[in-house]
Structure formats: structure tokens, C-alpha cells
Amino acid sequence: MPTGQGHAVKMGIKREALVYAPTWPAAAPAQVDELLPVLNESLSQTPVNDEDNSFEGGIAPAGADVIFNKAEGRVKCKMRYEGFNFLIGAALGFMDPTKPDTVAAGVYRHLYEVDSELADEEWKSGEGWICGGGLKCGQQKIRRGTAAIEKQVSVHEFLSLMIKLLTITGNPGGVSIEIDTAIHSRDRSSAVNTAASMAGLSDAGAPNLLFHEVAVRVAPFSASTPLGSGDEISISEFEVVLENPFMIVQDSSSGAYIAAPVKDGETKVTGGFTMPRYGNDVFFDNIDNDTILMGNIKFTGPEIGATGHNYEFNIYLPSFKLLSVDAPAQGPGSLRVQHKFSSYKPAAAPAGFPANIKDNHLMIEMVNAKSSHPLL
Amino acid sequence: MTQQGFEVIGGVGKESAWGTGVAVTERLPLVGGLAIKSPFDLLTDEVLEGEAAPRTPDQGAKRISGKIPTKMRYRNVYLMLENFFGAYVSGGAPLTYTYTMNKSIEGKSVTAAFEKGVSIWEYIGLKIRGFELKADPKGIFIDYDAIIKDLLRAGTTNDTAALAALTDTDANVLFDEMNFRIGDLADALAVGDEIKPSSLSIKVERKLEPKYAGGSKLTLEPLEEDKRLGGKLSFTLPRYASNTLKDWADANTKLQARVYFDNSANNLEFLLPEITVDDFDLPVSGPGSLPISITCSLGRNDNNSNMTVTEEIELNSQ
Numbered sequence: 001m002p003t004g005q006g007h008a009v010k011m012g013i014k015r016e017a018l019v020y021a022p023t024w025p026a027a028a029p030a031q032v033d034e035l036l037p038v039l040n041e042s043l044s045q046t047p048v049n050d051e052d053n054s055f056e057g058g059i060a061p062a063g064a065d066v067i068f069n070k071a072e073g074r075v076k077c078k079m080r081y082e083g084f085n086f087l088i089g090a091a092l093g094f095m096d097p098t099k100p101d102t103v104a105a106g107v108y109r110h111l112y113e114v115d116s117e118l119a120d121e122e123w124k125s126g127e128g129w130i131c132g133g134g135l136k137c138g139q140q141k142i143r144r145g146t147a148a149i150e151k152q153v154s155v156h157e158f159l160s161l162m163i164k165l166l167t168i169t170g171n172p173g174g175v176s177i178e179i180d181t182a183i184h185s186r187d188r189s190s191a192v193n194t195a196a197s198m199a200g201l202s203d204a205g206a207p208n209l210l211f212h213e214v215a216v217r218v219a220p221f222s223a224s225t226p227l228g229s230g231d232e233i234s235i236s237e238f239e240v241v242l243e244n245p246f247m248i249v250q251d252s253s254s255g256a257y258i259a260a261p262v263k264d265g266e267t268k269v270t271g272g273f274t275m276p277r278y279g280n281d282v283f284f285d286n287i288d289n290d291t292i293l294m295g296n297i298k299f300t301g302p303e304i305g306a307t308g309h310n311y312e313f314n315i316y317l318p319s320f321k322l323l324s325v326d327a328p329a330q331g332p333g334s335l336r337v338q339h340k341f342s343s344y345k346p347a348a349a350p351a352g353f354p355a356n357i358k359d360n361h362l363m364i365e366m367v368n369a370k371s372s373h374p375l376l
Numbered sequence: 377m378t379q380q381g382f383e384v385i386g387g388v389g390k391e392s393a394w395g396t397g398v399a400v401t402e403r404l405p406l407v408g409g410l411a412i413k414s415p416f417d418l419l420t421d422e423v424l425e426g427e428a429a430p431r432t433p434d435q436g437a438k439r440i441s442g443k444i445p446t447k448m449r450y451r452n453v454y455l456m457l458e459n460f461f462g463a464y465v466s467g468g469a470p471l472t473y474t475y476t477m478n479k480s481i482e483g484k485s486v487t488a489a490f491e492k493g494v495s496i497w498e499y500i501g502l503k504i505r506g507f508e509l510k511a512d513p514k515g516i517f518i519d520y521d522a523i524i525k526d527l528l529r530a531g532t533t534n535d536t537a538a539l540a541a542l543t544d545t546d547a548n549v550l551f552d553e554m555n556f557r558i559g560d561l562a563d564a565l566a567v568g569d570e571i572k573p574s575s576l577s578i579k580v581e582r583k584l585e586p587k588y589a590g591g592s593k594l595t596l597e598p599l600e601e602d603k604r605l606g607g608k609l610s611f612t613l614p615r616y617a618s619n620t621l622k623d624w625a626d627a628n629t630k631l632q633a634r635v636y637f638d639n640s641a642n643n644l645e646f647l648l649p650e651i652t653v654d655d656f657d658l659p660v661s662g663p664g665s666l667p668i669s670i671t672c673s674l675g676r677n678d679n680n681s682n683m684t685v686t687e688e689i690e691l692n693s694q
Contacts (some may be wrong), residue, residue: 037423078423086651149427172437203425208434210419213463214590220428234589234596276596301451333601334587 002152010150010198011038011075013161015086015142015374022120022140024260025160025184029146029192035201036087037208038076039118039176043073043158045186069256071183073160075147079168079175081301081311081366082206085110086374087179088364090143091242093165096128096357097376107309110366113358114269118143118244119262125294128357141375146192147183149172157193162186162261164246168315171237175209175299182246182261206368211298216273218295220286221319222342226352227296236276236336238297240315242362243268269317269343269362273366278327278335287322293341294318294350304369308368312367316353319346338347379493381408385539386444387491388455388502389677390608394485394597394694395501395525397533402455403542404488405447407517412442412499414527416593438593439497439586440524444488448509448516449546452643456520457691459486460504460582472694477687480600481582483607488522489534498534501525503598506581509635509646513573516549523598549637549644556611558633560624560685561650564682574667580607580633580645580674580689607674607688609633610650614648616666625653631672632680645692649677649685 012032019027048312049064089095093115100108120140123129131137136255147158158181165180218240220230247264250257286293294317301311327337344359356363417436446456454473456463461621462553488499491509499522506521520582556576559569583602586595613621624631631653635646658668674688 006424007428008426009424037425039422039424088545090416170590172417172590198426201426203423203427203431208419210436211588211590212436212593216590231589232687233592236587236589238590276589277599332583332603333585334599 003361004152007069008150009038010201010203011036011041011147012198013087013145014148015145016160018139018142018376020138020140021299022142024120025257026146028142029148029157029159029187029190031038031192031197032146032148033161033201035060035203036075036083037077037080037203039076041073041075041149043071043075043149043156043181043186045069045071046317048373066256068250069185071257072181074178074180075184076176076178076201076373079177079313080206081209081299081315082368082370083204084177085366085368085370085372086145087163087177088112088166088366089374090118090145091163091179091244092362092364094127095373095375097123097181097373098128100370100371104307104309106283106369107304107307107367108369110170110368110370111354111356112364112366113142113360114242114267114362115143115358116248117263119260120144125201126357134154135239136176139376140162140242146189146193146218148198150195150198150287154188155193155195155198157187157190157192158183158185159187161244162244164244164261166242167239169239170209170211170214170297172211182248182258185257198273207311207335213299213301213302214297216295218293219258221292221294221346222351223348226350227294234275234277235273236273238271238273240271240297240362241269241341267361269320270323270341271343272338272340274339275337278337283325283339284338288323290321292347293320293322294346294353304367309367312365314365316363317341317343317366318350318353318362318363319344384410384490384492385542386410386488387515387539387542388486389487389532389534390455390458391485391487391501392484394503395633397487397498397500397528397531399538400487400489400534400542403544404456405449405544405546405648407445407447409443409519410490412440412444412524412527414440414524423449436593437586437588438526439595440527442522443648444520444522446518446520448549448644449517450637450639457507459484459502460507460520460580461691475691475693476685477604477689481584482599483596485525485597487533489531490679491536491539491541494506494536495529496531496536496539498528498531499524499526500528501532501544501597503584503585504524504582505598506576506579508579511551511554511576511635513551515520516551516554519596521581522591523586525597526594527693547642550639553639555636555638556634557636558631561630561680561682565632571613573577574614576609576611576635578609578648578689580604587609595610598624604688607624609648609672609674609686611670613668614665616668621653621668621670622656625656625670628652630679632683633672645689647685647692648674648688649680649683649690650675650688
């Protein structure tokens with residue numbers, strides 16, 4: 001029997017089937033067909049035992065019963081220009097069903113927006129389509145997937161995984177994306193994701209996002225003046241965090257597993273960035289004056305094939321405020337300025353931002369060679 | 377076209393803005409050992425994808441730094457020294473130059489260009505983060521430690537003709553023209569404080585470090601990330617003839633020193649207002665003389681009223 005080695009691990013996540021009457025969990029796992037560039041993961045299922053504390057005349061407790069199976073964990077990946085359409089779509093929850101836009105032959109622009117709910121639900125009119133207009137009425141949005149991890153001894157399959165936290169970080173060492181998950185259950189003897197099916201997966205060769213490809217622009221919010229090159233700032237690291245506040249409960253219908261997670265509050269978008277040198281007081285003035293800002297973090301990668309168009313990954317923050325700005329003198333070196341922010345729904349459409357459907361405090365735009373809508 | 381080392385010509389020019397290349401105006405008296413490296417960080421593949429062999433690494437930050445060794449001449453390349461010291465005043469008749477240490481050399485940089493035959497290697501945004509003056513009977517040299525923004529091998533600012541037109545006729549500084557004085561702070565250095573080392577070096581550093589930000593593989597302007605720790609005066613006395621230096625070392629006595637070169641037409645004077653002896657080494661390595669190796673740390677002038685120098689070193693030349 002082979003021994004589990006980290007470098008031999010393969011992992012993928014695939015959206016579960018679109019059906020008119022979806023169930024929780026999915027009626028069947030999805031077979032993963034694309035590798036995730038995993039750096040580390042900690043997906044697991046842990047039983048919760050009900051210790052028997054009754055008095056029965058003996059010092060040793062009676063055996064405990066398993067009352068709940070807790071499946072959850074984190075996955076951290078190297079961020080690439082392709083391979084993350086479903087992950088981003090599942091975390092934010094929405095893309096106009098008429099998208100992606102075709103930029104050119106083989107080049108597609110995806111725009112992901114924050115949805116009010118991530119549980120299974122129908123596509124609504126007013127979400128960019130007309131019932132019968134190419135989209136089947138009653139078709140459901142599915143923001144959950146099956147994850148499978150080949151660990152050599154067995155394939156660990158996680159059914160109905162949903163994303164409760166998405167963190168994108170970047171610094172000169174690289175750009176990564178980490179998800180924290182809520183999962184229904186784990187199966188180590190799945191007939192769908194097997195050693196044979198995982199063996200066929202290989203690195204598709206998508207380029208990595210590199211920190212020197214980024215341009216960051218921040219300016220006071222404006223509905224008339226778009227961000228421009230004069231708004232570029234120099235940062236040495238950034239982080240953007242999307243938190244879906246799931247209500248994770250076990251109810252009488254879900255057995256020993258969680259019920260379908262539903263949002264229990266507003267989706268929070270927060271983050272931070274560091275400027276390597278303290279060169280001006282602009283952001284100190286912004287926080288003192290309670291200025292509303294808008295910004296974007298845009299990566300432009302290599303050319304997509306021979307199309308003349310480049311890969312792009314663009315995080316839009318339509319309206320945010322600084323929560324803290326600090327330039328502590330921690331030693332004899334440069335003073336680094338650390339900023340934390342929280343993003344909010346904009347009062348109006350920010351100038352120059354892509355047209356969107358939802359009232360958004362975060363949008364993520366991706367230009368790559370994927371022509372399919374990951375949520376349809 | 378191949379080129380030999382003796383055919384290399386180097387020159388420097390003062391930039392008005394860090395990293396914006398300029399035409400070189402002064403010849404560098406290069407000696408062998410020019411060693412500027414310009415590697416890229418390699419971002420290795422840490423991804424778990426079922427493969428034991430990694431992907432080809434991506435290219436990360438470009439890090440350019442290295443040594444520029446030169447012969448010490450009386451009218452040495454003032455641009456290199458000004459770049460390091462930060463402040464440079466010239467004037468008087470005969471023409472004198474005074475180099476004083478600024479707290480920071482933010483905004484100061486030179487362009488250095490080297491004719492290498494196949495192409496001209498042009499280093500822009502070059503900052504000097506240290507120098508080492510080395511003196512012994514074989515000659516006097518000054519090595520510069522440089523940290524640099526970028527290397528251009530197809531630049532258009534400096535060409536073969538421009539480098540060839542630079543002249544270099546200054547006199548070398550010679551070891552027999554050196555006069556070295558060291559003493560306590562009780563009074564000004566005088567003839568009685570002279571000693572004759574068989575070798576001597578002065579090393580001063582600025583802790584300039586590169587910093588990288590999103591959107592570029594090149595560093596931001598390197599700035600001082602620490603105090604100027606590590607300044608040293610080192611010298612070797614050929615014979616053990618006195619315990620004075622050892623007594624000073626044991627008592628941690630604050631001293632002052634002057635390294636002076638004079639060829640009657642020009643002179644160079646390094647003033648070190650406050651130093652202490654770190655190390656006094658007297659090995660018996662054989663039947664011959666017992667040479668003494670001494671290392672001193674440089675400090676700013678807090679206690680020496682005999683010199684008007686405020687920082688740990690000042691250079692005057694004429």
C-alpha cells in the first residue's frame with residue numbers, strides 16, 4: 001500500500017449537479033476534473049461524542065455516542081489566472097447568467113458579484129435574464145461543490161462544500177487564495193472520485209499571479225471621475241477577506257451532519273494593505289476626515305495563447321473606509337504604513353467600474369480562456 | 377566582438393533623480409574585481425499537484441548589487457564619494473573638497489557605465505552603501521559597495537565614444553605618502569601621535585536595503601534601514617614595540633585618529649573623531665617579528681573638542 005506523500009497529493013473541487021429539485025446534501029458527488037494548485041489543506045471530518053455522565057455506580061464512564069460529524073477545514077492555493085472560476089463564483093455567489101462576455105475568440109470576461117444568499121435557490125428575474133430566454137425557468141443556483149483529495153492510501157471526498165471565508169493575499173513572495181469551508185460529510189471509499197479518476201488530472205499550465213503584475217489604485221469615491229494612473233499607490237502586501245456568515249446547525253432533518261448553511265447576517269468584506277514607506281499623510285487625512293474611498297487591485301498577466309489579450313484578475317472595491325492607519329516606529333528602519341479597511345455598499349455606481357446587477361461591496365473580474373459560466 | 381579586461385572603461389555621472397540614467401562625466405579608475413551581480417529571485421513551485429518534479433520557477437524581484445574596486449587617486453572620483461557621504465562642499469584656492477556624512481542619502485545616486493565591447497552595461501540608480509579604503513605597500517585602493525536599481529544593456533544615454541572620451545590623469549595615492557596619527561582625546565593630534573602601520577583599512581557602511589512593492593521587479597529607492605553600525609579602522613603594526621594601544625584597549629579609552637596622504641601637490645585627510653579599540657591581536661606565528669593587528673570601532677563625536685567633525689568620519693581633500 002502506498003504511503004501518503006504531500007507532493008503526490010492531488011485535489012480538485014467541482015460544482016455539484018444542476019437539478020430542478022436540489023437536495024442537501026447533493027444526491028451524488030460530482031467528479032472533479034480539474035486540479036487545484038494546493039499549497040496546504042486541512043479538510044477533515046471529526047466526530048463529536050456525547051459523553052455519558054450518568055451515575056451508574058462505576059468510576060469509568062460508559063461509552064460515548066457519536067451525535068454529530070463535523071466536517072470543515074481550510075484549503076490554501078497558489079493563485080492562478082485559471083482554475084478558480086468556480087471557487088470565486090461559489091464564494092461570492094453570483095454572475096450575470098448572460099456572462100461571461102466574449103472579449104475575442106478564446107478570451108472571456110467573468111464578473112463575480114456578492115449574492116444575498118448562497119443556499120440553493122432559483123435564478124430570479126431582475127438578475128439579468130428573462131425566464132425562457134435561454135435559461136430554463138426554475139433552474140437553481142448551486143454554490144456548493146464536491147472536493148476530492150487523492151492521498152494515496154485513499155481518496156478523501158468531501159460532499160457539498162460551501163465557502164464561508166475567502167481570503168486573497170499578495171506580497172512579493174506570491175499571491176494565494178485561502179478558503180474556509182462548511183462541508184456536509186466525508187467519504188473515503190467513493191465510487192465517483194477514485195484513484196483512477198484522480199490519476200488522470202494534471203497541471204493545466206495556467207500562469208501564476210505574480211506580485212509585480214499588480215497595479216493598485218485608490219481614490220476618494222466618485223460617481224463621475226474614474227480611477228486613473230495618478231491614483232496608483234505602491235504597496236508591499238495586501239489582503240482581501242470575504243466572510244459569509246453562515247448559520248451552521250444540525251437539525252432534526254439533517255441527521256448527524258449539518259443542515260444546508262444559510263447566511264445569518266451581512267456578508268463582510270474587509271482587508272488591509274501595507275505601504276513600505278511613509279511618504280505622505282493622504283491616508284491619515286482620509287481616516288481623520290472619514291473619507292469614503294474606492295479602489296481596485298488589478299493583476300495583468302501574460303498573453304492568453306496568441307489572442308493579443310492578456311489574463312486579468314481584478315478585485316473591485318466600490319466603496320470602502322479605512323478602519324485604521326498606523327506607521328509605528330518599530331526599529332531603525334523605514335516606517336511601514338499599515339492600513340485596514342472595510343468595504344460597504346456604494347451610495348451610487350462608482351465611475352469607471354463595470355456595470356453590475358447586485359448592490360455590491362466587492363466584485364471580482366477575471367479575464368481568461370474559460371467560456372463557461374461556473375454557476376450554470 | 378570579444379573584449380579583454382584591460383579594455384574595459386568605466387565612468388559615472390550624477391543623476392538628478394534616482395534611477396533616471398544620465399551621461400557619465402567622470403572616469404572610474406577601475407581595477408580587477410568588478411563584481412556586480414544582477415540575479416532575479418526565483419519563485420519556486422510549492423504547489424501540491426501530484427508531481428514530485430516542480431514547475432519551472434517564475435521570476436521575481438531583480439536584485440542588483442556588488443563591488444566596484446578602484447585605485448585611490450588624489451583627485452578621486454568625487455561623485456562616488458559624494459554619493460556615499462551625502463554632503464560635499466568644494467571651494468577655496470587651492471580647491472578643497474570636504475565630504476561630510478549626511479543622516480540619509482535619499483535622492484542621491486549615480487549612473488555607472490562600463491564599456492564591455494559587446495555592449496555597454498549601464499547601471500542606473502546606483503547608490504554607494506559602503507566603501508573600504510585599503511592601504512599597504514602594494515598600493516592604495518578604495519572599493520565601493522553598490523546597490524543598484526537596474527541594469528540596461530541596450531541603453532542609449534552612454535555610448536562607446538562617450539566613455540572613450542573620459543580622461544584619467546590624476547596621480548595615484550601612494551603608501552609612502554601616508555601619515556597616520558592616533559591618540560586619546562586630551563589634546564589635538566600632533567607629530568608625537570604618529571605611528572607607522574604596515575597596512576591600514578577604513579570601512580564605513582550605510583545599511584541601505586532594497587524594498588519591493590507591487591507592480592515592478594525593481595526595488596524602490598534603497599534607504600537606510602538601520603544606523604551606520606560596523607564602521608571600522610583596522611591597521612597592522614609590523615613590530616611589537618609598545619603597550620600603549622593595548623592599555624587603551626583594556627581601558628576602553630576613547631581615541632581619535634587621522635589618516636593623511638600628501639604628495640605635496642594634493643592631499644587627502646580622513647578624520648575619525650571618536651574611536652575605541654575592539655581587538656588587539658598579537659599572535660606569535662614564528663621566529664620573526666611580532667606584528668600587532670588592531671581593529672577599532674568608529675563612533676560619532678560626542679566627546680572630542682579637538683575636531684569639529686560631528687559624524688564618525690569626514691574626508692577633506694585638496
